[in-house]
Amino acid sequence: MKPLDPRLLRYASAVRGFLAAGAALGAVQTFFTVAFAFLVSRAVVVVVDREPQRLPGYLVALAVTILCRSLLGWALEALAARTAVKVKSQLRSRVVEKVVSRGHAWLATRNSARLATLIGPGLDALDEYFAKYLPQLILTALATPLLVVVLFTQDVLSGVIVVVTLPLIPVFMILIGWTTRSAQARQWERLARLASSFLDAVNGLSTLKVFGRERRQIRRIGALTDDYRSSTMKVLQVSFLSGFALEMAASLSVALVAVAIGVRLVSGSLELPVGLFLLLLTPEAYLPLRQVGANYHAAADGIAAADDVFEVLADEAEGADTSVSRSSTVPAPAAARNRPAHDVLQLRDLSVSFGDDHVFGPVDLDFETGVLTAVAGRSGVGKSSLLGAVLGTVEAGGTLRWRSDSAAPSHDETAWSGQVPGLLSGTIASNVALGDDIDLDQVVDALTTAGGRDLDPGIELGAGGSGLSGGQAQRVALARALYRLARRPVRLLLVDEPTSALDLVTEQELVEGLRRIAARGVAVVVVTHRPGVLAGTDRVYRLEPTAAIETRQAVTA
Amino acid sequence: MSESILRTAQPPLSRSWRGLATGALGALSGIALLATSAYLITRAAEQPPILYLSIAIVSVRLFALTRAFFRYLERLTSHDAAFRQLAVVRTRLYRRLVRIAPAGLSRTSRGDLLTSVVSDVDALQDLPLRVVQPLVISALSSLLAVAGVFIVSPSGGVVLLVSLVVAFLVTSLVANALATQTERSLAQRRGALGAAVLDTLQNLDVLVAFDAIGAQLARVRSLDDDLRRASLRRASTSGLVAGLVSLLTGVTVIGTVWAGHSAIGHGLSGPEFALVALVPLAVFEVVGSVPVAVLAWRRVAASGARVEAAVPAELAAEIVVDEHDESDVRDDERQGSPAGRPAAPLEFGHPGDLAVRLRGLGARWPGAAHPALSAVDLDLRVGERLVLQGPSGVGKSTLASILVRFLDYSGSYEVAGYEARTLDPESVRATIGLLEQQPYLFDENVRQNLLFARDTATDADLEEILERVGLGEWLRERGGLDARLGERGHWCREGRPSVSRWRGLSCTASRCSCSMSPPPASTPTWQTNCFTTCC
Structure with missing residues (x-):
């Protein structure tokens, strides 16, 4: 799966506006994320330094920052949801028009019920893609680099730790993805087969009863589902490793940054305000990437549905156009034509x-x-x-x-x-x-x-x-x-x-x-x-x- | 048996505790990581001998490792438990279906109904994975975090507890209310649009042939516009809950800082204060999963309700229930006898003896206002062939359903001298076969589709019987008995060979003594063949 399918931009114009607006909102949100970490660390420091008279000022600024940050987060998701609605509507009407223009003969080669499901609930899977995945993708591309720059301006060592560990996440995920791809594909196939064999046994129940074979199916369903479980767990042991790598990289780098700061604070080469600020900011640098990873599967469903739609839209095979020569001349309107009584x-x-x-x-x-x-x-x-x-x-x-x-x-x-x-x-x-x-x-x-x-x-x-x-x-x-x-x-x-x-x-x-x-x-x-x-x-x-x-x-x- | 399907979806504690425990440990590690880091940094700023910091340094590294490690274990153990439970749920559902099928299922839309039941049952996996797991873990880890904070700073602990309770309540109530409103305004519009699209696609040829396609497309467009406008109005509410969580996190931080700042110097050290002030940031990461779990619960509960409605545990009186299921399957398992061996047929005696005797037979389909059949008298002797005729809707198929004990009856129905009501429905079916109007073809090869009727048949037997119903040539074309039929006999609908020939195929599978409605579209020769073969 590509992070962002270019065909989505081509077929659904609503996406383009969203990317621009999302980027603007994301940039402002990043500013407030930095401000939040800064203000919290300052508030803690003034209390620790016994300067309570400066606390109210920081807390008021913090309250304003929190409000803005929450509002921006809401705005970004609401915008994503609106985009999802528009995109679904655009794709839906395009695909219905396309199918109708192809005609019945083309449709007969496909499963029309499946196509209708795709156009209806199938496309709804795009909701998750837009609500959870795409905004995080924008933030990964935008907020993460900005935060890394801020980290560097505060402390070079912390910046280096983050810059070194960040790329490990996608690298690990891709490596694990590669090694499990074929096993996963096999597993999906097995899952589909299992589901359809259960459906088969349920649909054919009256035939099975007629032949007195219904009871054998109970045992078979239990056994098949359990077989599926053990084989799936083998695949999951590997594919959950990508989540493991992601969590590990994020939490280990927080630990590295924290320990490195602590040691330098002891030696006096770093100040407490900077140290706390860095501690709060470091996890934020990993957050969008973690979200992208966490919502990857929900997004993949949406992309798969969109893929099916694109396939219909791009399929240029001609449908109802017949090669039979239906008339030698342009037919005149029937009423105007001189029609003999016998023909x-x-x-x-x-x-x-x-x-x-x-x-x-x-x-x-x-x-x-x-x-x-x-x-x-x-x-x-x-x-x-x-x-x-x-x-x-x-x-x-x-x-x-x-x-x-x-x-x-x-x-x-x-x-x-x-x-x-x-x-x-x-x-x-x-x-x-x-x-x-x-x-x-x-x-x-x-x-x-x-x-x-x-x-x-x-x-x-x-x-x-x-x-x-x-x-x-x-x-x-x-x-x-x-x-x-x-x-x-x-x-x-x-x-x-x-x-x-x-x-x-x-x-x-x-x-x-x-x-x-x-x-x-x-x-x-x-x-x-x-x-x-x-x-x-x-x-x-x-x-x-x-x-x-x-x-x-x-x-x- | 009356236990709800939804209830069975949750694995017992003996199976689910591993996932819950590792999940809570993972979440706590995340909270402890931030707490110890904050403590470490603030303590270090006081520039003590580095030795004093070694415990904090080790803890920070340890929690960083355990967070990822327990998270990984949690995902594995909870998925394993959920998959194990899926086998239980599926067999439980199947047993229920076996009891009542086919008469106990809705007669109009059986195909679609079953498809949706099957996908609803699969959706029940979300109950342990996406509802119980996150709720239990966030409750456990937040309570332990509150306890930890309370030990360090009682006032900070109280602030954290209060804000957590508020956050749990507010976010789940808001999430639930928003989802209710969204569903109310969108579900019907979605349904209307979906039905219109399905109508358009499935009847495209008709719509074009009757010049109605333009009007139909206009209808689809206006329904789409309607749905889009309603969805846009609802779109502003998405992200509201996430925004609320972020807002409450910030408010809690302000609260704990304010609560702690007066206590500092009076029993609360600087590093301890930093710990209390920053822990909420990590705890609220856990809270974020609560509204998501609430929404998952709504979906799961709806799926469970649909399954219950479609496959009711309590049945109408008209349906014959195969009662001896669960206990006896378990007996089978214990004794290791071959499960699913068909019941033994009843002995019919010699040609000319009475096989079936009906007196004053009547029946009613569940929920129907009028009886489908009443006062039928009939004698059928061994060796006899009987043709039932009559206009559509007069009850011919109903009679067949009664004879194989799918539908219960009033009056008397004797088979081989026994009142059918007193017999095991399975042994009645072992005696009286049925060639259904629409026999089901399984997604297996030709051999399997025939063998399940008589598993002792050899390939030569099967080929011979296919030849007799006129499918010999077709079988050779398709590559013999190993040819697969595809989903619902899918590829036999490719135009040729038509469905009617498949009905012929199923006829060969039947040892039938009673056959229903010869396929309408088949040729007379074939009908004769089939009748001779079967009877």
């Missing part, structure tokens, strides 16, 4: 690969308006990817255009309902009318056609659409596509596995509904396995890795 969406040489993993293709398919087309095929052959290619969310090769005007289907003339319902928090009505105004009658119509007559549009859903059963969520998702169909000049409806959680009666109603929609001049494409759905369609393609075989031909007028 065919022609997919030619369409193929999809994820990296080196060939999914399917090249295949040719025709999606005709007025026709209910089914795409079947064994699980995993790429049926959903085919819909993704038509939608433009999956990178694909080949061409895709309407026969009438050689244009790719525009966004406005397409409605889609995916395999995963993808509902948002809010009412059912607001989910159905997503991206549009809510017309309650049309919402109810859409729900009815989708087989969700019994769903109250006013029901409030939680995050991720929680609160509905799988089948209900599926029907709401379908109603959402149908609502769009009713509100816009849609002539292509793509539906992915609409009935996987429905009973047979509802399924038949749904197929009837889709047929009626097709009859209105819409090309309806449904991905399905279910015999009941296949029987109700006009044309069936069976998708295979290298071909799309038309198993039933449409009879068109």
